[in-house]
Amino acid sequence: MAKSTYIIKVINKGREKDYFDFWKRKLSQNAAGEALNPELVGFAVPQEARNAEEAVELVRRKHPGLQVDTQATLRQD
Numbered sequence: 001m002a003k004s005t006y007i008i009k010v011i012n013k014g015r016e017k018d019y020f021d022f023w024k025r026k027l028s029q030n031a032a033g034e035a036l037n038p039e040l041v042g043f044a045v046p047q048e049a050r051n052a053e054e055a056v057e058l059v060r061r062k063h064p065g066l067q068v069d070t071q072a073t074l075r076q077d
Helices: 016-023 053-061
Strands: 003-012 042-049 067-076
Touching: 003 053, 016 067, 042 053, 053 067
Parallel strands: none
Antiparallel strands: 003 042, 003 067
């Protein structure tokens, strides 16, 4: 079976609320007034895998202790 490349978004430790405020609620700053941006709240990991579930699992193994936004997983074609 051919593998595809998936983009998996990983949330920086301690930035879980900021991540969801920035990406889901479209807020530009957090409650403390700190400006939010993609690099501050998380990072994207390209991962080759047979399917999205496998890609997420591989990224979780590479980054233990960090949360993965499984709803934001994208397959690159």
